[in-house]
Amino acid sequence: MHAIRLHAFGPAENLRYETVPDPVPGLGQVLIRVAAAGVHVVDTALRRGEPGPYPLPQLPTIPGREVAGFVDRIGPDVDTSWLGKRVVAHLGAVPGGYVELAVTETVRLHEIPTDLDAAEAVAIIGTGRTTMGISLFTELGPDSVVVVTAAAGGIGTLLVQHAKNVGATVVGLAGGPAKVELVQRNGADIAIDYLLPDWPAQVLARLGDRRATVLFDGVGGEISGAAIDLLAKGGQHLVYGAANGAPLLLSEEESAARGIISELVVGPRLIQRVGGDLRPLEDKAMAEAAAGRLRPAVQRFALADAVGAHRALETRGTVGKVVLQA
Structure with missing residues (x-):
């Protein structure tokens, strides 16, 4: 099979x-013929x-931890009903997703809903x-006013949809006219280009006498x-990424002075929140997608062009989830 391997740490060209x-x-495992593999920052x-x-992995390594396709073979002690099913899986801590064939345990598998293709399932x-x-x-x-700073990104796209699903007013921020247009099509009530110098004033003018209650922050800097500064007292600053630099978390003193909460909501904090078990979150996300309430944005690259995918992701030249297609 073909795979993307890394023999030395360094630039994208090393892939x-x-x-x-x-x-x-092996025992309890299946072989997935991979149609799509996720690329993560x-x-x-x-x-x-x-x-x-x-x-850091031992070298050489095959990057990637999210794959979707169909079950091509099964190992010992695996129910034969898995054969031929369209499935998606997060491989966990061990990488190995940038491949044409991937092995994983059946406990990691989800059947792909009919209306999703493999790349969307990976997202x-x-x-x-x-x-x-x-x-x-x-x-x-319905009383929430939500600001999403990276609203054209993979997570940002879904956060906009999730907030709209519960009736919130959503402000989506993105960089450049093309991304702002995507945010508008995604359902944001207000879509603003944060590359414009007066973008905060534009947001305030559009909100009138309202202020943000929740800020989902995936940008930083x-x-x-x-x-x-758009948050009202009692608001929440929830940090999940830093596409524009280091994540900006306020100190306890500054948060208290502003009357808001500022906290990181991914990594160990998220794992602690769910008691170490991420499977229920996967189940919930798949159910929301199957019901049509979540629809991911996907940018597709060929498996052989993993270098291009990494370059685009690092230069913020992507929209939505980056996926390699075998």
């Missing part, structure tokens, strides 16, 4: 499209040699799971600082 032996499913950091939520199992986890840190309703 190699190679032929490797086909894996064999964490993958780019690990490729550069920067540990984060996952430790739901990864970004959808995270979105459902982020939503646990707040209670949204100066944009986050300006977005925090």
Whole structure:
């Protein structure tokens, strides 16, 4: 089979499209013929040699942890009904997703809803799971005014939809006219280009006498600082990423002075919130997608163009979830 392998930490060009032996499913495992594999910003950091939520892998390594396709073979002690099913799985802590064939345990499998293709299913199992986890840190309703700073991103797209599903007023921020247009099509009540110097004034003018109650922050840097100023007292600043630099978390003293809460809602905080079990979040995200309430945005690259996918992700030239198609 073909796979993307990394032999040395460094730039995207270090990713190699190679032929490797086909894996064999073991006890309780299946072999998935992969149609789509997820690319995550964490993958780019690990490729550069920067540990984060996952430790640096031993080299050579095959990056990626989210795959979708159909079950091609089964290992010992696996129900034969899995054969031929369209499935999606998060591989967990061990990488190995940028491949044509992947092996994983049956306990990680989800059947793909009829209306989702493989690339969309990959987005739901990864970004959808995270979105459902982020939503646990707040209670949204018709009185909520929600600001999403990276509203054209994979998680941002789903956060906009989730907030609209419960009746909230949603302000989506994105960089550039094309991304703003996507945010508008995604259902945001107000879509603003944060590359414009007066964007905070535009948001305030559109909101009138209302102020934000929740800020879902996936950008960081100066944009986050300006977005925090939109929060009313009692508001929540929920940080899930830092596409524009380091995540901006307020100190306890500054949060208290502003009368808001500022907290990181991914990584160990999210895992602690769900008691270490992420499967219910996957189940919830898949159910929301099957019901048509969540529809991911996906940007597709060929498996052989993993270098291009990493470059685009690192330069913020992507929209939605980045997916490799075999």
